[in-house]
Amino acid sequence: MLTGSEMGVVDENAAALGVPRKQLMESSGNAVAGAVRDLADPGASVTIVAGRGNNGGDALVAARFLDDYDLRILLLGRPETITTDISRENWNALQSAEYPTEQVRDASQFDLGDPDIVVDAMLGTGINGALREPEATAAAATNASDAAVLSVDVPSGLDAEDGTLAENAVEADHVVTFHDTKPGLSDLDAGVTVADIGIPEAAELFVERGDLRRLTRDPASHKGDNGEVLVVGGGPYTGAPALSAQAALRGGADLVRVAAPELVAREIQGYSENLIVRPYDGEMLAPPHVDRLAAFAADHDTLVLGPGLGDADATLAAVTDLLERFDGTAVVDADALSVVPDVETDADLVCTPHQGELVGMGGETSDDWRERADLVESFAAELGHTVLVKGPYDVISDGERTRVNRTGNPGMTVGGTGDVLAGVTGALACVQEPRHAAAIAAHAVGAAGDAVVDERGYGLVATDLLDAVPPALWADDDDDD
Ligand SMILES: NC(=O)C1=CN([C@@H]2O[C@H](COP(=O)(O)OP(=O)(O)OC[C@H]3O[C@@H](n4cnc5c(N)ncnc54)[C@H](O)[C@@H]3O)[C@@H](O)[C@H]2O)[C@@H](O)CC1
Numbered sequence: 001m002l003t004g005s006e007m008g009v010v011d012e013n014a015a016a017l018g019v020p021r022k023q024l025m026e027s028s029g030n031a032v033a034g035a036v037r038d039l040a041d042p043g044a045s046v047t048i049v050a051g052r053g054n055n056g057g058d059a060l061v062a063a064r065f066l067d068d069y070d071l072r073i074l075l076l077g078r079p080e081t082i083t084t085d086i087s088r089e090n091w092n093a094l095q096s097a098e099y100p101t102e103q104v105r106d107a108s109q110f111d112l113g114d115p116d117i118v119v120d121a122m123l124g125t126g127i128n129g130a131l132r133e134p135e136a137t138a139a140a141a142t143n144a145s146d147a148a149v150l151s152v153d154v155p156s157g158l159d160a161e162d163g164t165l166a167e168n169a170v171e172a173d174h175v176v177t178f179h180d181t182k183p184g185l186s187d188l189d190a191g192v193t194v195a196d197i198g199i200p201e202a203a204e205l206f207v208e209r210g211d212l213r214r215l216t217r218d219p220a221s222h223k224g225d226n227g228e229v230l231v232v233g234g235g236p237y238t239g240a241p242a243l244s245a246q247a248a249l250r251g252g253a254d255l256v257r258v259a260a261p262e263l264v265a266r267e268i269q270g271y272s273e274n275l276i277v278r279p280y281d282g283e284m285l286a287p288p289h290v291d292r293l294a295a296f297a298a299d300h301d302t303l304v305l306g307p308g309l310g311d312a313d314a315t316l317a318a319v320t321d322l323l324e325r326f327d328g329t330a331v332v333d334a335d336a337l338s339v340v341p342d343v344e345t346d347a348d349l350v351c352t353p354h355q356g357e358l359v360g361m362g363g364e365t366s367d368d369w370r371e372r373a374d375l376v377e378s379f380a381a382e383l384g385h386t387v388l389v390k391g392p393y394d395v396i397s398d399g400e401r402t403r404v405n406r407t408g409n410p411g412m413t414v415g416g417t418g419d420v421l422a423g424v425t426g427a428l429a430c431v432q433e434p435r436h437a438a439a440i441a442a443h444a445v446g447a448a449g450d451a452v453v454d455e456r457g458y459g460l461v462a463t464d465l466l467d468a469v470p471p472a473l474w475a476d477d478d479d480d481d
């Protein structure tokens with residue numbers, strides 16, 4: 001099952017793979033026509049009630065496949081108010097080809113007549129709230145008629161995010177939905193058909209720009225609403241935690257703090273005035289620090305644990321202890337990864353190993369990315385956490401669902417890029433499910449690296465990625481919806 005917004009992600013991923021939505025609309029329309037044929041023989045009267053969005057567009061396409069039926073095509077509203085280019089193009093095609101179209105300029109003009117079939121294409125996944133006019137009147141007339149009602153994608157009035165049905169929704173007898181079923185459809189007293197509209201499986205497997213649609217930023221949000229990240233790192237190394245923390249800021253977090261040993265805290269602060277550094281005594285993380293750190297960590301949305309910590313026994317013991325006392329989301333990277341297989345924690349972990357670290361954790365790898373994807377999935381299931389294995393094809397899995405990211409380039413084998421990835425993942429995990437955070441971060445950091453190399457060639461360094469992360473996350477690349 002896919003929600004309406006998940007469907008938007010998949011559909012834009014399909015476009016990124018070269019299968020644009022207009023092609024999908026053609027398939028959807030064909031599927032709608034097929035469903036009409038299943039209900040009545042040629043010659044039957046079919047009234048298409050089309051809204052102004054892409055749901056209506058699907059039915060406008062269907063009309064061209066139903067030349068042997070007695071058609072009426074009603075557009076709810078004026079053609080100038082059609083909301084998408086592809087729907088408008090399909091409307092214009094019907095005009096040019098002299099199909100029997102009519103415009104319903106306001107609800108009082110709506111006359112459904114007495115057709116054998118009503119194709120309900122008023123509203124699909126783009127609905128918001130109860131039906132407004134003229135859809136409300138059209139839905140009431142549809143519900144009152146004796147016609148068989150075939151709804152396109154969802155009955156108009158069904159919210160495909162949560163499956164709730166508006167009180168004035170269309171009462172469908174049949175639904176032809178696209179690609180996958182939607183929330184709420186199984187509760188209806190209607191026959192539901194799922195039509196394959198030619199979305200490649202890769203649109204769900206590969207992380208593509210459609211995944212960036214999950215990122216939203218509330219215009220009314222306040223400092224903190226977009227995430228507070230605590231980076232626990234540093235000791236033997238200072239650059240790594242500074243990179244992760246700056247990357248978390250570039251990844252959209254509001255507040256990023258670094259907890260680091262006193263010995264190196266000033267040095268870490270010295271890299272950037274954007275960082276807030278909280279020192280703890282000594283020169284490396286050790287068990288006596290955990291009490292204070294655990295309390296501090298609880299005030300943050302996510303923890304990024306590992307960058308530059310080193311692998312001293314005392315440090316790893318402290319990492320274990322900290323994870324056992326934490327119940328939020330933690331991105332675990334670098335030396336901290338080695339404790340994960342044995343740790344008992346209520347936290348949701350996102351582990352970000354490269355293939356060497358994966359093997360060190362007890363996972364298996366393979367040169368073949370498909371095989372590796374399967375291995376990572378099993379390993380994530382075994383751990384009970386999300387795993388992002390870095391490589392030319394990054395594999396992200398929570399043990400049940402597995403994604404593959406293909407951005408990035410050989411210039412990114414340089415040190416520090418993993419710290420950047422951990423930081424961006426930590427930021428995104430403040431506002432996304434862990435698996436989405438990891439997938440989007442892998443995609444964006446890889447794309448940032450690609451942008452830097454496109455511009456300047458190889459020889460990139462990790463700090464180059466920082467500036468390139470925001471456009472890779474938020475640049476609006478949307479073509480047509
Ligand atoms: N996303 C996808 O993968 C695909 C989507 N397709 C179709 O596109 C549909 C979604 O299209 P859109 O996003 O354009 O949205 P819709 O066609 O569902 O509706 C959008 C329009 O409805 C208006 N509207 C919203 N709430 C309303 C309410 N309560 N009362 C009256 N009007 C309201 C909006 O202002 C907007 O003009 C899907 O349901 C499906 O039929 C297909 O063409 C193929 C692929």
Ligand SMILES: [K+]
Pocket residue numbers: 055120121122123124151152153154155156
């Ligand atoms: K509909």
